[in-house]
Structure formats: structure tokens, C-alpha cells
Amino acid sequence: MRDLLRLNNIDRFTYGTCYPATKSKILIKKWVLVLLALAILSCVKAPDKYVKNTNVGGALGTSYSIIYLADRELDFQQEIDSVFHVVNRSLSTYIPTSDISRINEGEDVTVDHMFREVFTLSKEIYAKTDGYFDPTVGIMVNAWGFGPGKKVNMDSTAVDSLMQWVGLDKVDITPENLIQKQFPNTYLDFNAIAKGYAIDRLAKMMDQKGIDDYLLEVGGELVGKGMNQIKQKPWVVGIDDPQVEAGRRLKILIHLKDMALASSGNYRKFRIDSITGKKYVHTIDPKTGYTKNASTLGVTVLASSCAIADAYATAFMAMDLERCKDILAAQNELQAYVIYLDDDGQTKEYMTPGFQKLVAD
Template sequence: MRRVLLPHVISDAAPPAQAVLRELRGLSMGTSWSVWLAADAGTDLASLQRGLQQQLDDVVAQMSHWQADSDLGRYNRAPAGSRHVLPPAFFDVLMFALEVAQASGGAYNPCAGALVNLWGFGPTGRYDEAGFTAPTPARLAAACASLQQLTLAADQATRSVCQPAAVQLDLSAVAKGYGVDRLAYYLQAQGHQHYLVEVGGELRGAGVKPDGQPWWVALEQPPATGAQEVAPSPIVLALHGLAVATSGDYRRYFEQDGQRYAHTIDPRSGWPISNALASVTVIHPHCMAADAWSTALTVLGPQAGLQLAEQQGLAARMLCRQADGSFSETLSSAFSSMLDR
């Protein structure tokens, strides 16, 4: 039976009287983006398309660890002891990421790019390239020791950050969500209040469709990997003033010598997660927050993750693989309070 999630606050603002459903699409961040818009027939879609694409191009130019000439790429190559004035957006996203790192006890850490690279999930030395082998425990221990010792000194007044010693920033667990928010901010600045934005499966919605219905979206379910796996009953969400992001162990992984390694790395141990969590979904007003928190909760696991979700007031859903092939479902209080009973 399908379950329904409803936001606590619902605006009564109606779409334009002659609004029709418009759709815009593009490519960015190694994936696709989409915007569905309740707008009148006179909307300049070509100009809107260019503006939306520019928002994501700016995020990539500042925060991509896949492009050597991005602001992040230059920071990662900078000499030890240097200080760098960052673009405002880059600085703000990094500061938020560091807040989540502190609150999660290091379960999420934007400075853990070296570990991500060692496991072949970075831009070079990929796990899917010939000759790749999993890192040795000694290399992981050395990388973790360096990570624990570093201090990333930031100056709010000048929006500057030091490069203590070969720190490799990786904002992939937050930048895509921020990109979703950027698209939403741009639409609002152009006078559009009724839209659904998506980048690589992460979404944010506001207002309603031309027919007055909310933007209904189905929460992502992990795919079945065996004949006996039984998924929990599906959940649909009225994405009205909310964003949603899901982290899953099925997204990217590789197998070597009979061992399966997920792409989500625990910065505290240096190893890919192995806590049986199949997916974590977080609902939040901001997609950047939903993105980062879903990663942090995934690393923490079902017990510690739920505890942190309750402490932070996060609406979180955790699906854990069971020995019999089924999934157990754990919901935070904030998530359960949105269920239409």
C-alpha cells in the first residue's frame, strides 16, 4: 500500500491563471538536470534555460573536483601554508559541510578527498580502470592519520581558507544538492514560485502544478539484488517547500576478490561503509542540507544515524538489508510526523 508524506506548512498561493506545464532540461555535474515549471505562455524559455544552465556551470567552476581548473582544483594543488580567498558560494558551502562534519563526529568530512581517491572513486586512478587495486591497510591508516591531524583554518571576514598540507577537498556529497538550491533560487529571482527542480535524482519543489496539485514524487527505493528481497511499501511526497536527497550503497561500487566496496567512505576508518544500510533519505527545506545529512547518516549506520537525526530534527528514512532478503525500515520522528495517517 502506498504511503503519503505531507509538508507541515502549505502555502495557498495559486499558480498564474493561464499557467501551463513547462519543462527544461540540460547536463551538468556528470548527470542531467530538469526543471518543471508552472508558467504562462509568454515565458521566455530560452532565456530561462541559459540562466539555469549558468547557475550549474558556476557551481562546477567553483566546486568540481573533476576539473583541474576549478577553484577547488586549484586549492587542492596549492602548496602547504598558503591561504586562499574563495568565491562566496564556495566558501559558504564549505563552511556548511564543515558544520555537518563536526555535528556528525567526522562521519562526513569534506576534507576526505584523499581517501575517496585511494578507493578509486575520484577523478583519476578510477576503480573501473585497468590495473586498479584496493588500497592497503597501511596506506589507509596513513591517510586517516593525516586527516585527523589537519586543521582547516577559515576566516569569515575575508572568506579565506588555509591549505595546511595537501588537503584534498571533495564536496561531491553537498555540491549537487547546492546546485538544486541554486536553480530554485534563480527561478524565484525570476519571479517563478511554482516549480520542481531535479539534478541527478535530488529534488526541490515549491508551489503547485497548473492544475493545483502538488508536485508528487516517489521516494527512491533500493533495487532488489536477489529474488527474495522484499522492498517496503512505497512512499510519495508532496514536494511543496521541501527538498529530498537519498544516499544509497547501490549507486557506485566495485567488487574485488569477492568483496563488495561501496562508494561511501567512512572518513574515521578510511574504509567503505559495511553497516547493511541500503539507503538513507532525508527531507529538508534545503537540498544542500538533505544531501550532506543523508551521507553522514549513511556512514553512521542505523542506530547512531537515527540518534543524530533525532538530535538535529531531521526527517530521515533508513532502509537496512536483513539476512532474509527483506528490508527493515527506520523512520525519525520528524519523518513520521509527515505521514498522512
């Protein structure tokens, strides 16, 4: 009604002027065309039929499954491979010629914008977690036998010796994108954030392609946007039960829309000493340098980006539950689900209110 009234007011104004009649008619026609265009735009509908496009494969030392919906068949395999390639070339410690591997070998490398983004974000999360997220703990990961580097016979002397090189506060990046380390032996390892970052890059690629509905999964980390238009339902994803070491069993299902999810746990990555039979888990406490066989069994984090979720999930595995709760209370943009053992060894769960709202029935 307001549009009609506005049109009538303009008509009256036009008729009340000393403009020639022809100019009055032109103005009326222009407004009619504008209203007609608006009416047509308001009637634009989503595609009558959606096509499910899928790419699956292996990358970053794990598997991936990528689903994206459109009004036609598409294949972004080349673009997907390109994303994995550039991330590996910059951040993979498993590739000797990558930028990060060359830096760890003592070379001066001018890093790319991706390396700088990951480094800057890591610094922020390092500060917000009081150092519990620390990419320089990679030297300890290697020494305990969970990384690409040389395993060491670990005892208190070895741990103390290696820990002097640990601490992201001992590393900086210059305006010229060069890495500066206080100690040459400090070892950078972004594996606890790079996978999430790679998924974020895939999501950005999908956005640039004009895809509004997709579900991207790499090694259990996910980004979901829009919804499953084919089923007219939200994307639904499952979270593994951390107490199942062989095979898989889902603990809960949640809706994932316009957010990222990352999980971390000690239930799949561990090593049994062949002589002592002792179990060593892959989570390293960056404060002590020792493997963390704590009461926390698994953590799932929801955030605006998968890199952020990935980093915080790693940090939460290395700290106690109360400290984890304190950080979650201070970081309102994070939601989390923690599975842990209480003092009596009973399995318990903690969920933030925002996470609870997303649990599927």
C-alpha cells in the first residue's frame, strides 16, 4: 500500500507542475517499469530441482567428503585439489619442500598470505588459551612418536631439554613475511589448525562459486552452510563416541548450519609401548611436555570458522574441564561438547547451552 501511495503522490506532483504532458507520461512509465521489475524479482524462486554434487578422496593425510547442491551437475575436483595443494605447500610438516618444513630446517622463507593468516590466528588463540594451544609443541609431538620427526627415548631429562624451545611467544613474523625465532631449534607445527583452515579455504571457494548449500568434511572436521535442500532439512552430522577405540559408534547427532565443527580426542591416536605396555596418547600438554592421559575423552567445538574450532578443540583436550568452561564463558562465539570421566571413573558430558540447542532429536 505504501508503494501505491508513493506512486500516487508522485503522479499528483507531476500533474501539478508546468511540465509538458509528454514528460509527465514518461515519468509515470518509468515508475511503472520500476514496480514491474520489483514484482518480478520478488517472484524469483529457488531451483525446482537440486542436484547433489559430491567429491571424495584423500588429502592432508586423511579422507574427505564434499557435498554441494546446485541446479545442475557440477564438478569442482580441480579446484578442490588446488586448495589442498596450496595448503600443503605452505603448511604441511610432512612435505620436506613446504614452507614450514624449510623454516624448521633453518631456511629464510618469505611465507604466503595463508601462512601469515594461520600464524596470526594461532598467536591470538595461544594468548586466549594461556598457551594451551601452542604450535611449537610439535617438537614434543615428534619426540613422543606422533609426528613426522624423529622419535626420542623420553625421560624427564629429555623432556626438560626439549621444552626450552617450546612457546609461540618465542616466534614472530615480520612485516616482510619472514619468520623470526628466538631459538633455531624451535619447531613450528600447524597440524592442529591447518586442517580446519583448509576446510575454510574450501568453503570460501564454494562461496565464490555461488554455492549456497554445502557440507564439507575433511578427517571429521566440518563446515556446513545452508541446508539439505533435497530433503528440505538441516544438515545433520554425527559425533563419534570416544570410548569406542575399534570401529565407530555415534554418540549424538546435531544440526549444522552456517558454522564449523571440529573434534579432538585420544581415542584413535595413541601408541602402546612394546616393552612396558604403557599407553601414550597423542595430546601433549604444552605446559609440561608430557603426553596428556587426562579425564577428558573427547571435545567437539563449534565456531565461525573451522580453523578456530580446530585449534580450540586441541587446546581443550590439553586442559582440565574447569579451565575449559572458563574459556567458553569468556568466548561467547564458541560452543562445545565435552565427554569426560568424573572422579569415580564414570562417563559424563558437558554441553554449552548453544550446543544443546543444536542436538537433533
